[in-house]
Amino acid sequence: MNKNIGLKLLAFTLVLLVSVYAISCVDSLNTTPIDEDVVTSAQVFDDPENFKKVLAKMYAGLALTGQQGPAGQPDIQGIDEGFSSYVRQLWVHQVISTDEAVVAWSDPDLPEFNYQAWGASSDFVRAMYSRIYYQITLANEFIREAQQRDEAVIQDYLAEARFLRALSYWHLLDLFGGNVPFVTEADPIAAYMPEPTNSDDLFAYIESELLAIEGQLPSPQGNDYGRADQAVVWTLLAKLYLNAETYTDQQRYADALSYSQRVIDEGGFTLADNYQHLFMTDNDQTGEIIFPVRFDGDNMRTFGGTTFIICASLGGSMVPDDFGTGCAWAGHRTTPEFVSLFEENGDGWADGRALFHTDGQSLEIETISQFTQGYAIGKFSNRSSTGERGKNSEFMDTDFPMFRLADVYLTFAESAIRTNSETARALDLVNEIRQRAYGDASGEITAGELTLDFIIEERGRELYWEGHRRTDLVRFGLFTGGDYTWSWKGNEQEGSSTSEHLNIFPIPSADINENLNLQQNPGY
Structure with missing residues (x-):
């Protein structure tokens, strides 16, 4: 692990700004604090050494939930802190909303993700939106201050901060569309209501930022593992271009081909020999992961991230110790429609990616709240490729693979x-x-079998529970509507058609009410 990410980082006024859980009003970052334990951003950035600490805070913002682990002093308010992790919220929005998973729990506003029935007042939608803007606002302040410095190392950090901001703006565009507040380091520090942008302009901004920093970042694998380099930028550009028609109605598939080819040919990455090793505590040694969100059970304690993914997937007859943990939150299983993507061979599945736990589990789901209904999945583990348990049985050591080579191949x-x-x-x-x-x-396909129908299924088989499925189904026109249904989509056990407006999530009603410049996404 890069222990810089585990540092106890400075709490400064920016944290207080976004803790109000909305981006409606961008307030002053330099207000004199009343709390003597809190310093202003001006005081923080007066010391050049603190730039590295704040950059660490930005990377840690993808994994941790606040200034104290596993909970306490949260970055955002209004929801149980354990739910507020960036990766956890991204996973809920990208996975539970699809055929890949259902969740048994009855926490307010969570079951609606099983049915595609969320609304603008959802605390979970609001938490994802606020977590994204927390990252953007943190990056904006860092960039504003770094642009005033001449030190070469700070300029290197500046490029990384711009990448992290572009990543969050991409998640914002993908999840909420382009009708969202747009703020950068160039906007005034004094309180104001940000104007919304649009999909075309936000797409162009993300693209321009990534192209601008490409040459300023280290060469592929030339930075610390878990930090941005050129291959990470190329991967995000490839994903941006792959989905350009969804975002802007303009096809950019040739560009997606070009940038994915650069990652393949110039990145120096290789497919891991063993699929399961990609989801274990030493997955940083596989050679396949391009950009992880890093976790460490001792130094990065959180109820989000891979702790959430692993613990929530265990229950029923599953033995937690087999996965290097003592937790079993009995939450997530998969749908029979997703299971059907894997061809049975009479004795399970020849495809080694079919990591289903079937003992004591029914295939069909009549009652979502019953963990034993629906096959469980044992994909992520807190054990290493050689069987050693992670350092902590409650908080996981396994990194989350946000970008990896097999995704780029596909x-x-x-x-x-x-x-x-x-x-x-x-x-x-x-x-x-x-x-x-x-x-x-035996699993190889022929040229005639390489079709788009095959690709959407193969992406499901290869990348399930890694936070890609909703985006993929939207791109193929299968997320909403009735062309593809799965158990409990539309709040029907057999699945039913849903409205196209659900392809993006609503702007939280709290932000709509506060910022009169905003308009709600259609259908909400």
């Missing part, structure tokens, strides 16, 4: 199909993935 393949180019290489890359999955050549 981005290349989809873009190749959509542009009718490089299809021979695309087939080879897909079959590399499937050779790993099956352990031999």
Whole structure:
């Protein structure tokens, strides 16, 4: 682990700003604090050494929930702090809203994700929105201050901060659309109501930021593991371009092909030999993960991240110690429709990615609140590839793979199909993935089988529970509507059609009420 991320970081006025849980009114960052334990941003950035600490806070903001682990002094208010983790919220929005998972719990506003029935007053929608803006606001202040410094190392940090801001703006665009408040370091520090942007402009801004910093970041794998480098930027550009038609109605598949090819050819990454090793405590040694969100059970204690993913997936007859933990929160299982993506061979599944726990579990889900209904999934673990338990049995050591090479292979393949180019290489890359999955050549496909229908299914098989499924289904026109239904979509056990407006989430009603410049997303 990069222990810089585990430092006890400075609490400063910016934390207080976004703790109000909304971005409606951007307030002063330099107000003299009343609490003697809190310093202003001007005091923080007066010391050049603190730039590294604040950068660490930005990376840690993807994993941790506040200034004290596992809870206490939260970054945002209005929801149980354990729920407020960036990765945890991203996982809820991208996974539970799809065929990949249902959740048994009855926490207010959470069951609605099983049914695609969320609304503008949802605390979970509000928490995701606020967590994203927390990151953006933190980055804006860092960038504003770093631009005034000449030190070379601070300029290096500046490029990383711009990447982290672009990443959060991409999540904002993907989840909430373009009708969102837009703030940068160029906006006034005094209190004001930000104006909304639009999808075209926000897409162009994210693209321009990534292109601008590409040459300022270290070469692929030239930075500390878990920090941004050129390959991380290329990966995000490839994903941005892959979804450009969703965001802007303009196809950019040729660009997605180009940037995914750069990652493949110049990144120096390789597919891990063993699929399961990608989701264990030493997954930083696999050579496949391009950009992780790092976790450490001793130094980064949180009820979000992979602690959430692992603990919430265990229950029923599952043995927590097999996964290196003592927790079993009995929350998440998968749907029978998702299970059907994997071909049975009469004795389970030949595809080694089908990490289903079926003992004591029914395939069908009649009552979502019953953990034993729906196959459980044992994909993530707090044990290493050699079997050692993580350092802490309550908080996990396993990093979350936000970007990895197999995703880039499949981005290349989809873009190749959509542009009718490089299809021979695309087939080879897909079959590399499937050779790993099956352990031999039995899972390989032919050129005629390499279709878009195959790609959306293969992305599900390869990338499930990693936070991609909703975006993928939206891109293929399968997330809402009735062309593809799954258990409990539309609040019907057999699944039913849902409204297209649910392809993006609502602007939280609290922000709409506070900022008169904003308009709600259509349908909410």
